[in-house]
Structures are given as C-alpha cells and as structure tokens.
Amino acid sequence: MKILVIDDEQPTLTMFQLLLSTLGHEVLLANSGERGLEVFAEHRPPLVLTDIKMPGMDGIEVLSRLKEDEPNVEVVVITGHGDMDVAIQALHLDATDFINKPLRLEVLEKALERVEERIKLNTEKFITLATRFTSDTMVVSVRGTLGTADEAEIKHAFKGAGRAQRIVLDFTENTSINGAAIALLTDSIRSFYNDGGKVVISGLSENFRNVFEIMGVTRFATFVDNIQDVQL
Amino acid sequence: MIRSKFAQLSLKNKFFFSILIVILLISGTIALLARWILISGLTQELEMRGTAIAHSVATRGTEYILENDTDHLLSVLFDEKQLYERRNLVAYIYVEGKNGKVMSHTFTTPFPKRLKGINPVTHKVEKSVEIVPFGGHEAYDIAVPIKEGIYQIGTVHVGLSKAHIDNLVGKLRAMFLGFISAVIIITFWVSHRLAKYIADPVMTLTKISDDLSRGNFSSSDLINTEEQIACPAFHDTDLPCWHFDEQRMGSGKTEARPHRCKKCAFYNEPSDGDEVQQLTTSFRNMVWSIRLYRRRLQESENTYRSLFRSGPDPIFVVDVQTRKLVDANPRTEELYGYTRDELVGMPYSVLGEEHAKECFEYFGNDELCAEAMKSARIVHLRKDGIPMYVNLTACLISYRTRPAIIVATTDVTDIVEKDAQLIQASKMKSLGEMSTGVAHELNQPLNAIRMGSDFLSMVHEQGIEIPPEQYVQVVTEISTQVDRASDIINTLRSFGRKADLLLEDVNLNEPVGSVVSLLSRQFLIEDVHIVTELDSELPYITAQHNKLQQVLLNLVINARDAIVERNEDGRDVRGRILIRTEYDDDGVSVSVEDNGTGIPDHVAEKVFEPFFTTKATGQGMGLGLAISYGIVREYGGELSILSTVGEGTCFTVRFPRQEVARVAN
Numbered sequence: 001m002k003i004l005v006i007d008d009e010q011p012t013l014t015m016f017q018l019l020l021s022t023l024g025h026e027v028l029l030a031n032s033g034e035r036g037l038e039v040f041a042e043h044r045p046p047l048v049l050t051d052i053k054m055p056g057m058d059g060i061e062v063l064s065r066l067k068e069d070e071p072n073v074e075v076v077v078i079t080g081h082g083d084m085d086v087a088i089q090a091l092h093l094d095a096t097d098f099i100n101k102p103l104r105l106e107v108l109e110k111a112l113e114r115v116e117e118r119i120k121l122n123t124e125k126f127i128t129l130a131t132r133f134t135s136d137t138m139v140v141s142v143r144g145t146l147g148t149a150d151e152a153e154i155k156h157a158f159k160g161a162g163r164a165q166r167i168v169l170d171f172t173e174n175t176s177i178n179g180a181a182i183a184l185l186t187d188s189i190r191s192f193y194n195d196g197g198k199v200v201i202s203g204l205s206e207n208f209r210n211v212f213e214i215m216g217v218t219r220f221a222t223f224v225d226n227i228q229d230v231q232l
Numbered sequence: 233m234i235r236s237k238f239a240q241l242s243l244k245n246k247f248f249f250s251i252l253i254v255i256l257l258i259s260g261t262i263a264l265l266a267r268w269i270l271i272s273g274l275t276q277e278l279e280m281r282g283t284a285i286a287h288s289v290a291t292r293g294t295e296y297i298l299e300n301d302t303d304h305l306l307s308v309l310f311d312e313k314q315l316y317e318r319r320n321l322v323a324y325i326y327v328e329g330k331n332g333k334v335m336s337h338t339f340t341t342p343f344p345k346r347l348k349g350i351n352p353v354t355h356k357v358e359k360s361v362e363i364v365p366f367g368g369h370e371a372y373d374i375a376v377p378i379k380e381g382i383y384q385i386g387t388v389h390v391g392l393s394k395a396h397i398d399n400l401v402g403k404l405r406a407m408f409l410g411f412i413s414a415v416i417i418i419t420f421w422v423s424h425r426l427a428k429y430i431a432d433p434v435m436t437l438t439k440i441s442d443d444l445s446r447g448n449f450s451s452s453d454l455i456n457t458e459e460q461i462a463c464p465a466f467h468d469t470d471l472p473c474w475h476f477d478e479q480r481m482g483s484g485k486t487e488a489r490p491h492r493c494k495k496c497a498f499y500n501e502p503s504d505g506d507e508v509q510q511l512t513t514s515f516r517n518m519v520w521s522i523r524l525y526r527r528r529l530q531e532s533e534n535t536y537r538s539l540f541r542s543g544p545d546p547i548f549v550v551d552v553q554t555r556k557l558v559d560a561n562p563r564t565e566e567l568y569g570y571t572r573d574e575l576v577g578m579p580y581s582v583l584g585e586e587h588a589k590e591c592f593e594y595f596g597n598d599e600l601c602a603e604a605m606k607s608a609r610i611v612h613l614r615k616d617g618i619p620m621y622v623n624l625t626a627c628l629i630s631y632r633t634r635p636a637i638i639v640a641t642t643d644v645t646d647i648v649e650k651d652a653q654l655i656q657a658s659k660m661k662s663l664g665e666m667s668t669g670v671a672h673e674l675n676q677p678l679n680a681i682r683m684g685s686d687f688l689s690m691v692h693e694q695g696i697e698i699p700p701e702q703y704v705q706v707v708t709e710i711s712t713q714v715d716r717a718s719d720i721i722n723t724l725r726s727f728g729r730k731a732d733l734l735l736e737d738v739n740l741n742e743p744v745g746s747v748v749s750l751l752s753r754q755f756l757i758e759d760v761h762i763v764t765e766l767d768s769e770l771p772y773i774t775a776q777h778n779k780l781q782q783v784l785l786n787l788v789i790n791a792r793d794a795i796v797e798r799n800e801d802g803r804d805v806r807g808r809i810l811i812r813t814e815y816d817d818d819g820v821s822v823s824v825e826d827n828g829t830g831i832p833d834h835v836a837e838k839v840f841e842p843f844f845t846t847k848a849t850g851q852g853m854g855l856g857l858a859i860s861y862g863i864v865r866e867y868g869g870e871l872s873i874l875s876t877v878g879e880g881t882c883f884t885v886r887f888p889r890q891e892v893a894r895v896a897n
Binding site: 012016018021054080101102 | 676678680683684712
C-alpha cells in the first residue's frame with residue numbers, strides 16, 4: 001500500500017521509511033504540511049500518516065485540507081502522548097485513527113490493519129448499525145465509520161431498545177468513530193444508564209476506549225474486549 | 233616659709249591674723265608714742281611745778297636767808313609744801329646756805345645725811361634735776377640757786393616724790409593699756425565677724441562646687457525642693473527658661489514663645505545686695521542652669537543609650553584610627569554570636585574584610601565624611617564563620633574625642649534567601665509553563681528511539697534480512713536520539729537548579745546558548761524563529777549563570793508571547809526573536825528583540841513593576857520582568873526597553889565589564 005508520512009522530524013521520517021518499507025509498503029515522505037499536500041496531490045495515496053505539531057502548517061490543517069480534497073482518504077494522526085484534546089479534535093475532522101507518540105510498532109501495525117480492512121470495506125456497501133434482541137438485551141453491531149450521518153440511526157437504535165434492560169454495543173475492529181458520533185453515543189449511553197439500563201461496549205480499539213474514557217463514558221458503561229465475553 | 237604657711241591658712245584666719253597683726257603694731261606704736269609723750273610730758277610738767285615751787289621759795293625766802301631767820305624760812309617752806317595737793321607731790325623742801333649748810337628743811341625727822349651736798353648747783357645754772365635717794369624713798373631733787381643780785385646766797389632743793397610720780401604714771405599707763413586692749417578686742421571681734429561674713433559664703437560655694445563636681449546636684453543648699461516643684465521647667469527639660477536661658481534664641485525665632493513665669497522661682501536679679509550676695513545669686517543661677525542642662529544632657533544621653541541598647545539591629549562603634557570595635561549593642565551579640573567582651577577591641581575587618589577596607593578608605597578621606605555610607609547586601613561573618621547578608625549604614629561621629637564610625641547593620645539574609653526562593657519559584661513556574669513544549673520536545677527523540685528499537689526487534693523476531701547499512705543507520709539514529717534526549721534533560725536540570733549565592737565569572741553567551749537550545753525547537757512549532765548573533769570574544773561579567781538564564785528565559789518567553797499575541801490579532805508575519813550579545817569599553821550587553829505586538833509607552837513604564845501584567849488572569853503573575861529587573865540590578869546591570877507598537881520590542885540587558893576577568897578571557 002502506498003502511504004504518505006508527514007513529519008517535521010527527520011529521524012522519525014527515517015524510521016517510518018525503514019519500518020513501513022520492511023512491512024512491505026510503499027512510503028512517501030514529506031517534512032512539512034505544505035510539502036505533504038503537494039506529495040498527496042501528486043501521488044494520491046490511500047493512507048496518510050501526519051504529525052500534529054509541526055512548524056508552519058500543522059497536522060490538523062493538513063487533515064482538513066486532505067479531507068476537503070479527498071473525503072475518502074484515510075488519515076491517521078500522530079499525537080503527543082496523552083494529548084487527547086488534539087486527538088478528539090482530529091476525530092471531529094474525520095480522522096480515521098490516532099496514534100500516540102512515542103509510537104509503538106504493534107499499535108502502528110493494528111492501525112494499519114484496521115485501515116486496510118476499512119479500505120476493503122469501503123468499496124463494499126455495508127450497514128453501519130444492526131440491532132438484534134436476545135431476551136432482555138439489545139445488541140447493536142457497529143461496522144465501518146460511525147459519522148455524523150448516522151445520527152438518526154443511533155438515536156433510532158437507542159429508542160428501539162424499548163424494554164431491554166441492557167444494550168451491548170459491539171464494535172468491529174476496523175470501526176472508526178467520528179467526533180460528533182462520539183458525543184451523540186455518549187449522550188445516549190448516559191441517558192440510558194440514567195433510566196436504569198446497563199451498557200456494555202465490546203471490541204473497541206484501545207485508542208477509542210481512551211477517548212470514551214476521556215468523555216466519561218466509563219462511568220456508565222463496562223468495556224469488554226470481545227462480544228463472546230458478554231453473557232447473552 | 234612664713235609666707236607659704238600663711239597661704240595655707242583659711243580665708244577667715246588670713247583676715248583675722250592680718251587684722252590682728254596690724255592692730256597690734258598700731259597699738260604698740262601708739263603705746264610707745266603715748267608713753268614717750270605722756271610720761272615725759274608729765275615728768276616735765278611736774279618738774280616745772282617743782283621748779284616753780286623752788287623759785288617761789290627762793291623769792292620768798294631770800295630775805296630770811298639773808299637775815300638768817302630760819303623760822304620764817306621754815307614756815308615759807310611748809311607753806312609751799314603743804315599747799316593743797318602738793319603735799320603728795322612734794323616730798324621735801326630744804327634750803328642750803330652759802331656754805332652748803334642746811335638752813336631749814338621740811339623733814340619731820342633729822343635731815344637725812346645722804347642728802348647733804350647732793351645735787352649741787354652754781355649760780356650759772358638755772359636748775360639741776362637729779363634722782364636722789366632719801367630715807368628709803370627716791371625723789372626728783374630739783375635744785376635752784378637763790379640769788380641776791382649777782383651773788384648766790386643759797387640753794388633750794390625741792391624733792392618731788394618719785395613714788396607719787398610713778399603712781400601717776402602707773403595710773404596713766406593702766407588707763408592707756410586698758411584703752412588699747414579694748415580697741416584690740418573690739419577690732420578682733422569686728423574682724424572676726426567680717427572674715428566670717430566673707431568666708432562663710434565662699435566656703436558654702438566651695439562645698440557646693442565640690443558637690444557639683446561629684447555630680448551631686450540634690451545636696452545643694454541653694455535650691456530647695458519647694459521651689460523645684462513650683463518651677464515648670466523643673467520636670468520639663470524641653471521647656472527653656474526665658475528669664476535666663478538664651479540658648480534657643482537663635483534657632484527658636486519661628487517657634488511660638490514658650491512658657492514664661494511671672495516670677496522665676498530660680499533666677500534672681502543679680503543687683504540685690506552686696507557683692508557677696510550677688511556672687512551667691514549668680515552662683516545659684518549658674519547651678520540651676522547647669523542642673524537644667526545636665527538633666528537635658530542626661531535625658532538625651534539616656535535616649536540615645538536606650539536607642540543603642542534596644543535597637544532591633546546590630547550597631548557597632550568602630551575607632552577609625554585603630555580600626556577596632558570600641559562598643560556594640562546587645563543585638564550584635566545575638567546576631568553575630570560574639571560576646572560583648574570579645575567584640576570590644578576586635579578588628580572590624582574580622583566581620584567583613586572587604587567592606588571594612590572600603591569603609592576606612594571612605595572615612596579616611598576627610599571631604600566625604602559628612603555623608604553616611606550605605607551598602608547593600610554585604611557579606612558579614614558570624615563568630616562561627618557562617619556568612620550572612622547585611623545592609624549597612626555607616627556614619628562618622630566623635631567617640632570620646634576620637635574619630636569613630638557608627639555602623640548599623642540589618643540582617644537581610646532572609647530577604648536574600650526569600651528573593652532567591654521567589655526567583656526559583658518564578659523559574660519553576662516558567663518551566664511549568666514550558667512543560668508541554670518540553671514534553672513534546674522530549675517525545676521526539678523518544679519516538680525515534682522507540683520506532684528504531686521496535687524495528688530492530690521486529691527484524692529479529694521475524695528473521696527478516698535487512699541490509700547492514702540500514703542496521704547501522706537505525707543504531708546510530710537511536711544513539712543520536714538518546715544524546716538529544718539527555719541534552720534536553722540536562723538543560724532542564726540546569727534551569728531547575730537553585731542558584732547558590734556566590735558570584736562567578738560568566739560569559740553571557742553561555743546562558744543564551746542554553747536558553748536557545750531549550751526553546752528554539754518548541755518555538756518553531758509556534759512558528760517563532762530564534763536567531764542569535766553572538767560575539768565570540770565576549771568578556772566575562774560577574775554574575776550567576778543560573779540567574780542569567782532565568783532573565784533570558786523571561787525575556788525570550790515574553791518575546792514569544794508578544795509574537796503569538798500579534799498572530800492572534802491576525803497579522804501573520806513570521807515570528808522572529810533576535811538575541812544579540814555585544815561589548816564595548818564599558819560593558820557587555822545582551823538584547824532580545826522580537827517582531828511582536830510592541831508595547832505602548834504607558835505600559836512600558838510599568839513593565840518592571842511587580843504584579844504588572846497585560847496577560848489574562850491565570851496566564852501570568854506579572855513577576856517575570858520584575859524579577860529579571862531585580863536580578864540584573866543585583867549585578868550592577870541595567871535592563872532597558874525600546875518598543876514600537878506594531879513593530880516589536882527590544883529588551884537590552886547591560887552589565888559592567890569585569891576588569892580582572894578580561895585578562896582571563
């Protein structure tokens with residue numbers, strides 16, 4: 001896969017070059033935001049990795065410019081460790097994912113896997129939300145990118161819970177959630193919890209789990225790694 | 233000998249003896265003169281009377297002698313002898329004939345033979361007087377010749393009783409001596425009284441003077457307690473007595489006229505009475521005056537003494553010539569740890585050698601002495617050798633007639649330490665503000681290291697073959713990045729270190745370098761570029777590296793904030809901070825110039841004031857520049873500001889050159 005890496009740090013670029021090419025990808029490098037946009041325009045790679053803090057044009061601006069130019073491009077932002085505000089800001093701008101610096105290889109690999117899967121799924125049509133009921137539980141399966149467009153569906157799904165005592169939100173691994181959708185989900189989960197219901201979230205990647213934690217969702221919902229861990 | 237003995241006599245005795253001697257001399261002279269005049273006069277008078285009797289007998293008896301009629305002659309003799317009081321005076325009368333035979337006599341006894349032929353007289357002499365003895369008595373025998381024509385026909389002898397004359401003389405003498413004695417006694421008494429009158433007040437004055445000399449004012453007979461209470465000035469030494477005291481006339485012209493009594497209880501008019509009384513009055517006034525001034529002096533002395541003793545700060549008195557301490561107040565013992573005995577006589581230089589030298593140089597020069605010498609933050613040593621910071625004021629005085637310096641010190645060690653703490657706190661705050669930037673800065677090398685090591689382990693685990701140059705590249709990069717990370721950490725540590733209080737030789741380029749290395753990359757992300765123009769031959773200055781970093785950090789961060797503020801206002805110009813170091817003959821300077829918003833003049837006046845800030849609440853305390861200013865001033869430097877609104881600001885720090893260190897450079 002063709003990947004564009006934008007970072008002002010030459011050592012980081014060098015390392016990305018080595019890692020990604022060893023992993024079998026074609027790597028394009030740019031040492032500034034402006035340069036990155038130029039390279040993107042020239043090569044149009046399906047995935048862009050960009051640092052957030054850069055002199056001149058920063059990562060957030062690069063992200064929004066890219067999305068403007070090509071909404072389908074997958075952009076993974078690289079943020080400083082624990083810099084959740086920036087991460088959430090990036091998610092609002094439809095970033096696919098975010099990776100914390102210092103960057104761990106496994107996290108990078110997982111992110112790449114997810115992106116690859118999403119790219120594959122993106123070409124097919126799929127349903128974002130699917131609900132099914134088992135006795136007192138409503139299971140909501142989430143596929144693909146949960147974005148602003150899905151607002152009505154999320155609301156509908158939670159309304160449809162009816163008498164269900166419990167909602168299980170089952171995210172597939174390649175799921176990405178847009179910032180607005182996170183806010184909506186958080187609201188819905190909180191109101192369901194306040195009405196006496198229980199919420200279980202499964203399969204969410206660590207990054208997004210962190211984001212939910214920041215949003216305070218952990219107080220209203222329990223997290224499990226896999227849907228199999230939930231007793232239906 | 234006599235004169236010196238006389239000089240030792242009391243005044244009274246001098247008077248007494250002088251008058252006595254004079255009186256005695258006069259009396260003696262009078263007595264001698266009187267005796268000579270009176271006695272000889274008396275004797276002469278009696279002789280004349282005797283002679284007269286003799287002539288009378290001679291005249292009356294001539295006829296009877298010629299007739300040889302002894303009976304009538306005898307009756308003439310008796311007539312003459314028995315007449316009135318002559319019988320006491322005239323002892324005898326007898327007449328001798330021509331042939332020396334006694335013709336008649338008044339003796340009731342036979343004619344004493346011893347008288348026969350005695351005291352002869354010839355017709356050529358008028359009379360002859362001789363003392364002759366007769367019958368157990370003595371008499372003045374007056375012989376007068378009896379003449380008939382030119383012939384001497386006989387001699388008349390009239391014997392005047394010597395006992396009677398002596399008796400008369402004795403009476404006269406006794407009377408005279410009595411009179412002289414009376415005069416002497418009266419004179420003695422008068423002189424005694426006079427001497428006493430003069431000497432007694434003098435002795436009293438002497439006694440009082442002695443008392444005054446001993447400092448005893450209360451025993452004075454001249455001032456009684458009732459008067460003391462009546463005088464308003466007695467208990468108020470600040471109230472000048474306008475009857476007598478002209479001390480304040482000159483300076484007190486503008487003052488309201490103070491209290492004036494109708495009749496002064498103390499000061500009497502000196503014209504009353506004689507000289508002795510005048511002396512006493514004057515003396516009394518003098519004593520009162522001295523007393524008042526002494527009280528005033530004592531009060532003043534007590535005031536200053538208590539100021540000296542109770543002053544909260546140490547005070548020393550240093551002799552200028554011996555350069556030793558001559559006195560110190562109790563606070564000194566407390567602060568410096570020496571006892572007073574140790575302090576007195578100790579060379580002043582023991583406390584602080586450098587300053588002592590400076591001080592004596594200053595006060596050794598007569599022209600400058602009027603001004604007090606003020607020095608701030610000087611190191612003084614306690615007894616145990618522990619240094620402390622003091623602010624010091626020294627001024628010249630006269631101490632027991634010798635030139636001395638009063639040195640008052642204030643312990644400012646706490647303040648200096650608090651200052652250091654404040655600076656440290658402000659520095660830590662700056663570091664805190666920078667922490668996000670620093671974290672990012674530190675994340676960069678860590679990221680590269682992480683990726684490099686992950687890459688190596690992946691290669692190793694999956695057995696992927698990579699070219700050796702790639703391997704070397706990764707390992708080298710990891711090593712480089714580790715160095716970079718430790719550099720950042722070292723810089724941070726040097727910032728965080730608390731500065732010690734000693735000055736060192738500093739090259740201004742060094743703190744500039746560390747500040748730039750810490751901030752330049754961070755600032756780059758905010759699109760602020762730090763540019764340096766450093767003079768590589770910069771002379772050293774005397775300061776503290778650590779605190780200079782703090783000053784530069786403040787200036788550079790302020791410059792950055794000005795640029796960010798400008799960009800928020802919408803003028804997107806590339807941020808540029810220029811740090812330049814320069815030197816000339818007088819000093820070394822570092823300037824930090826930005827192209828930020830600039831500071832309006834009315835703000836520029838206040839930027840060095842503590843707690844002045846233009847930033848939003850919570851953004852800054854407004855201490856940065858105030859602290860920087862304080863630090864710069866501490867090293868004798870100046871911090872100046874030059875700013876144009878909309879174009880930028882330039883802060884310049886200028887330090888005096890360190891002369892000695894220039895050689896070292």
